[in-house]
Amino acid sequence: MTTRLDERVVGTRVRSVVCVKRVPDTEARIRIAGDGNSVDPSGVKFVLNPYDEFAVEAALKHREGANEGSVAVLSVGPAESAEALRTALAMGADQAILLRCAGGPEGLSVARAIASELKEREFDLALFGMKAIDDDLQAVGAMVAELLELPSATVVTEFEIEGGKVTAHREIEGGVEIVELDLPCVLTITKGAYEPRYASLKGIMAAKKKPLEEKEAQLGGPSHPELGLAYPPEREAGRIVGEGPEAVPELVRLLREEAKAI
Amino acid sequence: MSGIFAFAEARDGAVRRVSYEVVTAARSVANELGEEVHAVVLGGSGVRSGAAKLAKYGADRIFVGESDALSRYSPEGYATLATDFIRQHGCRAAIFPASAMGKDLAPRVAARLGVAYAAECTALTIEAGALVATRPKFAGKLFAKVGFEQEPAIVSIRSNVFTPEERSAAGEVEALEVSLNAADFGAVVREIRAAAGEKLDVAEAPIVVSGGRGLRDPENFKLIEELAEALGGAVGASRAVVDAGWRPHAEQVGQTGKTVAPQLYFAIGISGAIQHLAGMRTSRYIVAINKDPDAPIFKVADYGIVGDLFEVVPRLTEEIRKLRG
Numbered sequence: 001m002t003t004r005l006d007e008r009v010v011g012t013r014v015r016s017v018v019c020v021k022r023v024p025d026t027e028a029r030i031r032i033a034g035d036g037n038s039v040d041p042s043g044v045k046f047v048l049n050p051y052d053e054f055a056v057e058a059a060l061k062h063r064e065g066a067n068e069g070s071v072a073v074l075s076v077g078p079a080e081s082a083e084a085l086r087t088a089l090a091m092g093a094d095q096a097i098l099l100r101c102a103g104g105p106e107g108l109s110v111a112r113a114i115a116s117e118l119k120e121r122e123f124d125l126a127l128f129g130m131k132a133i134d135d136d137l138q139a140v141g142a143m144v145a146e147l148l149e150l151p152s153a154t155v156v157t158e159f160e161i162e163g164g165k166v167t168a169h170r171e172i173e174g175g176v177e178i179v180e181l182d183l184p185c186v187l188t189i190t191k192g193a194y195e196p197r198y199a200s201l202k203g204i205m206a207a208k209k210k211p212l213e214e215k216e217a218q219l220g221g222p223s224h225p226e227l228g229l230a231y232p233p234e235r236e237a238g239r240i241v242g243e244g245p246e247a248v249p250e251l252v253r254l255l256r257e258e259a260k261a262i
Numbered sequence: 263m264s265g266i267f268a269f270a271e272a273r274d275g276a277v278r279r280v281s282y283e284v285v286t287a288a289r290s291v292a293n294e295l296g297e298e299v300h301a302v303v304l305g306g307s308g309v310r311s312g313a314a315k316l317a318k319y320g321a322d323r324i325f326v327g328e329s330d331a332l333s334r335y336s337p338e339g340y341a342t343l344a345t346d347f348i349r350q351h352g353c354r355a356a357i358f359p360a361s362a363m364g365k366d367l368a369p370r371v372a373a374r375l376g377v378a379y380a381a382e383c384t385a386l387t388i389e390a391g392a393l394v395a396t397r398p399k400f401a402g403k404l405f406a407k408v409g410f411e412q413e414p415a416i417v418s419i420r421s422n423v424f425t426p427e428e429r430s431a432a433g434e435v436e437a438l439e440v441s442l443n444a445a446d447f448g449a450v451v452r453e454i455r456a457a458a459g460e461k462l463d464v465a466e467a468p469i470v471v472s473g474g475r476g477l478r479d480p481e482n483f484k485l486i487e488e489l490a491e492a493l494g495g496a497v498g499a500s501r502a503v504v505d506a507g508w509r510p511h512a513e514q515v516g517q518t519g520k521t522v523a524p525q526l527y528f529a530i531g532i533s534g535a536i537q538h539l540a541g542m543r544t545s546r547y548i549v550a551i552n553k554d555p556d557a558p559i560f561k562v563a564d565y566g567i568v569g570d571l572f573e574v575v576p577r578l579t580e581e582i583r584k585l586r587g
């Protein structure tokens with residue numbers, strides 16, 4: 001009985017690090033910059049990556065549920081990335097780390113920067129968003145797990161921590177995998193059980209006083225030679241087949257004969 | 263030492279359809295580079311039986327790793343086998359499906375090999391003797407062409423883009439030695455809970471029928487389900503109805519849901535917000551049914567019907583059923 005209790009205490013005093021990225025808002029019209037290889041940031045509003053909000057919320061929920069533990073947030077990027085960290089602090093994270101670098105590194109080089117920082121820290125859970133909605137890579141979490149040789153589960157909708165183990169629900173095609181992981185581990189979070197809270201005014205004020213540590217990012221290669229960005233092919237203006245149910249036979253004919261899609 | 267590695271995904275002992283797409287993509291890369299396609303299938307006992315079929319899509323050699331330790335997916339176990347194989351054979355590129363498994367595995371493999379990874383590629387070409395990948399960013403608002411500094415190039419390919427092509431080839435099935443013990447894995451799948459019925463996943467289905475707030479009530483999604491069933495497609499949803507709790511997030515299409523590229527996409531009672539369009543605009547054909555002639559969805563639809571979905575959709579389902587007899 002006592003051992004079980006002890007295990008549970010150990011299992012719930014969780015120290016989480018949540019990796020977060022500053023990304024263009026989903027509403028943003030994304031334009032290619034003059035160099036043909038980067039995005040023109042002018043007029044673009046930036047936000048905390050929506051999937052990272054789920055991850056921050058998950059960490060906060062678990063800290064609140066256990067009534068102990070800590071939540072640190074970490075971002076790799078230019079000085080402006082501090083905005084995403086402040087948002088996470090305003091939601092309730094305890095402290096923030098900004099690993100500064102120029103430009104917007106992606107993939108393995110970001111993973112290397114994160115892994116080298118995490119190696120210096122003690123933590124139980126490293127949480128990530130399922131993907132960053134700018135580069136759409138869906139990779140950094142699994143890469144960090146690999147670099148740190150930690151177990152991982154990606155695309156997690158909810159998880160529990162008990163007795164030094166994590167049980168995570170992972171979304172797969174047509175179902176859910178129930179994965180059991182040893183701590184410490186890496187999870188990447190998607191929409192599910194964690195509806196992100198809004199930062200309260202009090203939270204925003206408090207965030208200003210919370211510690212935000214800055215250091216140089218230890219980026220490593222490799223980078224992709226970027227060979228150019230392009231807009232998706234414009235879709236030809238379609239046609240209105242007709243109005244109401246009377247138009248259905250004509251639609252079906254077009255789908256069969258013209259599109260050959262059914 | 264060479265070859266193009268094709269990861270053929272199996273689940274419950276059966277090779278999945280996405281694997282034929284992966285082998286097809288690998289075949290065309292291999293042809294241009296003058297390489298062989300090495301397909302690798304991992305799974306529990308029985309997985310060998312479906313593996314031979316990969317030859318039809320262009321695998322020169324098919325390696326089957328059959329072991330109880332592999333009967334369920336393990337990031338650590340699968341990454342070890344894939345990475346060891348790629349190293350031993352000196353593969354120049356490794357192609358994975360952009361499936362739940364592929365997108366978990368490929369980044370681990372890239373990290374272990376210390377090379378770059380391109381996700382959800384929609385085209386793979388050869389320029390100056392090296393692989394170049396085209397991949398969407400910003401949920402398809404832009405497409406990037408990327409090269410690879412070093413080999414092997416690691417990529418995952420988007421579902422439904424590389425249509426499986428059958429050829430008259432006869433690749434050989436060989437056994438891959440597996441010396442792994444599931445007890446060493448730090449993450450283990452305890453259970454798989456299938457969604458009710460063997461449902462097609464929205465990201466993999468060739469036809470997707472999506473419904474939005476215009477449905478007015480979760481009960482009314484029956485109309486969407488019936489049409490999807492008549493067409494042999496999957497059900498998708500806008501975020502509005504997912505947020506309302508009418509549909510699971512697994513069905514959400516858009517920038518914070520799945521990005522889909524089916525042959526045929528139906529947007530029914532969906533206005534066409536920028537975040538929704540981002541997730542479906544590269545579909546081959548788009549059909550919109552909406553009562554508002556000014557709905558932005560009509561700007562991207564190939565075919566539109568302006569009208570009340572409650573009248574149009576049942577009629578459409580009926581016509582499709584007639585057609586399919």
Ligand SMILES: Cc1cc2nc3c(=O)[nH]c(=O)nc-3n(C[C@H](O)[C@H](O)[C@H](O)COP(=O)(O)OP(=O)(O)OC[C@H]3O[C@@H](n4cnc5c(N)ncnc54)[C@H](O)[C@@H]3O)c2cc1C
Nearest residue numbers: 474475476500501502516517518519531532533538553571
């Ligand atoms: C950060 C963020 C991320 C987002 N990510 C996504 C995402 O991934 N996917 C997504 O879909 N959205 C996303 N959204 C939400 C998006 O902005 C829209 O709010 C959402 O797509 C609207 O859903 P809808 O088209 O179903 O509803 P509405 O916009 O309300 O449209 C309903 C449509 O139904 C039509 N209609 C009504 N009744 C009928 C009838 N009887 N017959 C025919 N037509 C009818 C109406 O004319 C209208 O066009 C995101 C938003 C944000 C802020």
Ligand SMILES: Nc1ncnc2c1ncn2[C@@H]1O[C@H](COP(=O)(O)O)[C@@H](O)[C@H]1O
Nearest residue numbers: 019020076128129131132137138139140
């Ligand atoms: N620059 C970054 N700084 C901190 N975390 C990041 C960064 N880029 C990606 N991540 C994390 O990795 C997740 C997946 O990103 P990606 O692989 O780029 O799609 C994100 O949701 C973040 O949690």
